[in-house]
Amino acid sequence: MKGNRKGPLEKFVPWFIPFFIIAAWQLLSWSGAIPERILPAPSQIIQAGIDLTITGELSEHMGISLWRALVGFLIGGIAGFVFGLLNGVFRFADLFFDTSIQMLRNIPHLALIPLVIMWFGIGETSKVFLVALGVLFPVYINTYHGIKSIDKKLIEMGKAYGLNGKELFFQIILPGAMSSILVGIRFSLGVMWLTLIVAETISAQSGIGYMAMNAREFMQMDVIVLSIIIYALFGKISDMIAKYFEGKLLKWNN
Amino acid sequence: MNSHDLQGVDVTIHQVKKKYDDREVLEGLDLQIREGEFVAIVGKSGCGKSTLLRLVAGLEDINGGSINLDGTPLEGLNKQARMMFQDGRLLPWKRVMDNVCLGLPSDEKDRAMQAITQVGLKERIHDYPSKLSGGQKQRVALARALVHDPSLLLLDEPLGALDALTRLEMQRLIESLWLERKFTSILVTHDVEEAVAISDRVILIENGKIALNQPIHLPRPRQRTNPAFSMYVEEILARIMNRKSKKNYSMLVNTETESLFNPINN
Numbered sequence: 187m188k189g190n191r192k193g194p195l196e197k198f199v200p201w202f203i204p205f206f207i208i209a210a211w212q213l214l215s216w217s218g219a220i221p222e223r224i225l226p227a228p229s230q231i232i233q234a235g236i237d238l239t240i241t242g243e244l245s246e247h248m249g250i251s252l253w254r255a256l257v258g259f260l261i262g263g264i265a266g267f268v269f270g271l272l273n274g275v276f277r278f279a280d281l282f283f284d285t286s287i288q289m290l291r292n293i294p295h296l297a298l299i300p301l302v303i304m305w306f307g308i309g310e311t312s313k314v315f316l317v318a319l320g321v322l323f324p325v326y327i328n329t330y331h332g333i334k335s336i337d338k339k340l341i342e343m344g345k346a347y348g349l350n351g352k353e354l355f356f357q358i359i360l361p362g363a364m365s366s367i368l369v370g371i372r373f374s375l376g377v378m379w380l381t382l383i384v385a386e387t388i389s390a391q392s393g394i395g396y397m398a399m400n401a402r403e404f405m406q407m408d409v410i411v412l413s414i415i416i417y418a419l420f421g422k423i424s425d426m427i428a429k430y431f432e433g434k435l436l437k438w439n440n
Numbered sequence: 441m442n443s444h445d446l447q448g449v450d451v452t453i454h455q456v457k458k459k460y461d462d463r464e465v466l467e468g469l470d471l472q473i474r475e476g477e478f479v480a481i482v483g484k485s486g487c488g489k490s491t492l493l494r495l496v497a498g499l500e501d502i503n504g505g506s507i508n509l510d511g512t513p514l515e516g517l518n519k520q521a522r523m524m525f526q527d528g529r530l531l532p533w534k535r536v537m538d539n540v541c542l543g544l545p546s547d548e549k550d551r552a553m554q555a556i557t558q559v560g561l562k563e564r565i566h567d568y569p570s571k572l573s574g575g576q577k578q579r580v581a582l583a584r585a586l587v588h589d590p591s592l593l594l595l596d597e598p599l600g601a602l603d604a605l606t607r608l609e610m611q612r613l614i615e616s617l618w619l620e621r622k623f624t625s626i627l628v629t630h631d632v633e634e635a636v637a638i639s640d641r642v643i644l645i646e647n648g649k650i651a652l653n654q655p656i657h658l659p660r661p662r663q664r665t666n667p668a669f670s671m672y673v674e675e676i677l678a679r680i681m682n683r684k685s686k687k688n689y690s691m692l693v694n695t696e697t698e699s700l701f702n703p704i705n706n
């Protein structure tokens with residue numbers, strides 16, 4: 187891996203293409219080459235963002251979307267992690283649960299939307315439930331796999347050095363499975379946003395997805411594009427956070 | 441050193457049997473090791489050398505016979521023993537210091553520091569294993585084993601992956617630490633020269649039993665240029681390859697199994 191210090195050029199080069207595209211987009215919109223009802227200009231989108239911020243709508247929708255994402259992620263992530271650990275470490279739990287979990291995993295969770303609406307209505311529960319379900323499996327699979335693929339020789343060594351069960355777990359098993367667990371978490375963050383977008387677009391009274399669908403009824407192109415950009419930013423930021431922790435936790439690996 | 445009891449332990453292996461599935465690896469093996477003795481074990485690949493070490497470490501159960509430590513039968517993990525493995529088995533996510541502290545009570549950090557200093561890696565305590573050379577990794581593994589003041593050090597081809605110069609250096613280091621602390625040592629090696637250079641006695645395992653039990657009567661520090669040194673090496677090699685040595689060295693007692701329990705004077 188590269189060192190922390192990047193030259194000024196290395197810092198800016200990745201942003202050349204996005205900057206160029208936005209500039210071109212703005213110019214083409216001004217010149218009328220891109221009609222406003224197809225795609226509004228960047229300046230209009232920014233204006234829409236400012237307007238919605240002033241009315242307080244934007245922060246309200248963003249807040250509720252973030253809350254759903256976070257709560258669903260925590261519930262699904264913790265459940266997946268715990269089952270992954272249990273089944274990875276204990277043979278009996280593995281025999282008892284794994285086959286069932288593998289079967290459930292093959293149901294596309296978004297196919298459950300009609301069922302979930304019947305069960306929970308269009309309130310918060312249905313969205314949180316879907317996100318949790320989507321997040322659970324990637325975290326489960328990668329935690330389980332990470333533990334199963336730990337070098338048995340390291341565990342033998344730990345035993346020979348007198349580590350007890352708890353020490354073996356925290357000093358060898360968990361750190362040994364960590365890189366795989368983090369892969370699962372990063373992947374599940376993508377699933378989390380995707381699930382939320384679909385759920386909010388189809389059935390919601392609030393949130394960014396609702397804001398976009400609502401704007402469609404009033405032909406507010408700028409708000410629709412703004413919603414899409416906010417989703418993209420959410421995705422990027424959550425990935426950056428995950429990457430940051432990855433760097434911290436896997437420092438030994440580079 | 442500190443007030444710990446640095447004596448070695450007496451290991452008596454009697455008629456030990458070990459089989460995996462239906463394949464017998466050890467078929468009634470007898471070996472007596474005095475406290476503080478340095479024994480080297482050689483033998484063809486797959487003859488059961490690592491298996492024997494793992495049994496003595498208490499990592500696996502025996503299928504017959506007994507292992508006694510100072511007269512007490514070994515049950516479960518051998519707490520007096522520490523093992524050093526061919527592949528080091530350092531934890532890649534722990535720095536040198538934390539690797540050496542593995543299994544050590546948290547108030548004994550200064551002993552870890554002492555052990556690291558002894559193997560000459562004081563400057564590297566904050567490095568991860570991936571930043572170390574092969575020889576340095578094995579030094580850390582050695583420090584990790586010695587920090588517990590084991591009365592029995594089990595070495596499973598610890599130098600097998602090192603280059604010739606680093607091997608020599610590590611052999612000297614192990615020998616000097618052993619001379620200083622007088623723990624009992626069992627070294628598995630595929631290098632007969634290494635066995636002769638470092639041990640009091642070379643054991644050959646063949647067909648699940650001990651086929652040769654050869655005391656090395658050479659003064660320490662041992663000189664590889666000494667003609668007697670090469671005689672030992674050649675004789676043992678000849679025995680491993682199952683051929684008669686061309687010359688007959690009268691100085692080498694033929695010690696097949698009958699000399700097993702004879703005291704060795706050197």
Ligand SMILES: Nc1ncnc2c1ncn2[C@@H]1O[C@H](COP(=O)(O)OP(=O)(O)OP(=O)(O)O)[C@@H](O)[C@H]1O
Binds near residue numbers: 460461465489491
């Ligand atoms: N856990 C195990 N399960 C089944 N068979 C095993 C196991 N461990 C060792 N063996 C078998 O026991 C025999 C002896 O193995 P061992 O590792 O002791 O050999 P070794 O003398 O150390 O060989 P090398 O010099 O190659 O390390 C081999 O035939 C090996 O296949």
Ligand SMILES: [Mg+2]
Binds near residue numbers: 489490491596
């Ligand atoms: Mg071996």
